[in-house]
Amino acid sequence: MEPARAACRGGEPRTGVLAHLERLEAEAIRSRKQLEQQAEESALESKINKLRSLRDQLRADVKRRQATIEASTANSEPNRMAGIDEPEDLQRKQENMKGILQAYHFTGLSGKLTSRGVCVCISTAFEGNLLDSYFVDLVIQKPLRIHHHSVPVFIPLEELSAKYLQTDIQHFLFSLSEYLNAYSGRRYQADQLQSEFADFLAGPLQRNPLCNLLAFTYKVELKSQSFPFCARLMYKDITVTLPTDVAVTCQAGEPSTSQEEQRVAHENLFRSKPLHQVFALFAKKGEKLDMSLIS
């Protein structure tokens, strides 16, 4: 039933059946539209009412909760209703968690998830002193790779990663941690010698970046006479903090028997104890070196 399009084109009202039918149809369309609009309106109204009631409910809820919080904070006892998490409680838990995560680096090996992988932190320590931390940023992709790191260049990181990174990451991290801890320990001993026991040194301490070769001249008092000794400590195994080879020589030509005894005793000391502990012993003993301390 198509409306005749020619109708009303001229502008003058047409009489006749067709015109009447057209008028009726237009009215029907109009009234249908009106009905639709009314239906929409009422739908929207009911929706608005629903939302209003929901809002009122939520507001009442909030008021209620605030009242309970105030009530519970008014009583300083933990008179809390079970099952409701107050904001302070949550905050305390969050701070606790943050603290635990921060403290994790005391274990020596800790990490944090990043957007592309994990950033591992190796914290080194020696004899209970916390030393430097080194980072390795790993990208978790099919071949696991290192994005960037703060490991010094003389630590064999490429070798370790070539051997273990793809197959056994635990081994990789533990080995790296071993190397770094040993390096930190050796450096700590050398730094201690230079700062705490500088009085014993007759010249500058010669050291290399990896701290695996130390050479110095020192003097120890014996019966109010001081004899200079030259010591050369070599750490061929860079995963340990004690030297593998020690050579102590008397600086002044022919050593007497007591000097020779001392020399051997010192060599054994350097081989068995950390460097700064040896010098602490020298400092303590003062004039006489107790032979019984040689382990």
Add this chain to the structure above:
Amino acid sequence: MGGVESLQRPPPGLLRLWLRIPNGSCGAGPAAAGRAIGGFEGAAGGNRSPRRDAAGYVGRVKEMDETIAEFIRRTILKIPMTEIMEVLKTWDFLSESQLQSTNFRQRKEVLIQDLIRLCEEKHASLNDAALLDLLYTQRHRHRKIWDVFQMSKEPGEDSDLFDMEQFKSSFKRILQRALKNVTVSFRDTEENAVWIRIAWGTQYKKPNQYKPTYVVYYSQSPYVFISSSLLKSTLPLLGQALIVASKHHQIVKMDLRSHYLDSLKAIVFKQYNQTFETHNYTTPLQERSLGLDINMDSRIIHENRIEKEQVQRVTQETFGYCPLPRLEFAQYKLETKFKSDLNQSVLADREEPLRCLVKFSSPNLLEALKSLAPAGIADAPLSPLLTCIPNKKMNYFKIRDK
């Protein structure tokens, strides 16, 4: 990709031939070399009496002083007036009283004459003068172009008990055995680095003090920085001396070059962009400084805010948050076939690759590249050929078709 000059340690049989053992003077063996080394090393105190050392300077002290004086004069002339006092103090050759008695407010030429006179009174040796030149270069290191070389060891060699004194004496001995006339000076710096100055001569000519080569070596690392020298023929011997003295197997020239030694060091030791995510962070990592000021009027709406944030994010991910090391140029040598959108093109029909050279220059190239995408000049992410410069430790590239 990349130009490579590789020097390997020759088999022992060839070594003597290569080093050109001189006919007679050093024939006494290592003991004489040891004494000669002792004679050359004492720069700090200055030697007041004529020395009898193996290089045969006895009896020529007066003549040497003229050339040394001229050399010192030219060196001090290069130092800016404001720095002269400090450099002389570091040099530690002229005494405190001598420095106090000099008037540093005169015109430079007159001041230099006074200083030369003081040096002559103290009988400055060639080594003292060489050390002064080394000090000047250390302070003005950006006046040289530095090449980076990488040494490598045989896989599975023992861990390296590096001894700096042994390295220095070994290095000097090798150069002196090969060329009778060579001036070698050393200066240790912090961070376990040693600066070496070498003035080259030949068997029959004295060393040319005005064209020295400077070497910076970080011990127990594979990297050596060598100043670009005009005397290219000395490079093989220098490389040889370095690898033998530091107990490496071969030395290779990297495609990295710049005036800024400290930036080169930051690149090869990866000392830039050292922010790591930890639980202990005190400063927030998300430093989203958008360049769109937060203080701006809230009535202004940035239409492209999302795109700009995206570009910023990609740029930060590629280049990091920290200041980048400073390079002045990147050079790309292209040998690729010409590619064109037009169907008819004479160049596109060529079979052979087209050779061209593209060079990017900037006072600070990496920062400039970082600012390209945020400024809207290029699309982010940038071409990996540009962004890989610090990671690959290269700024000279050769690009060929695969």
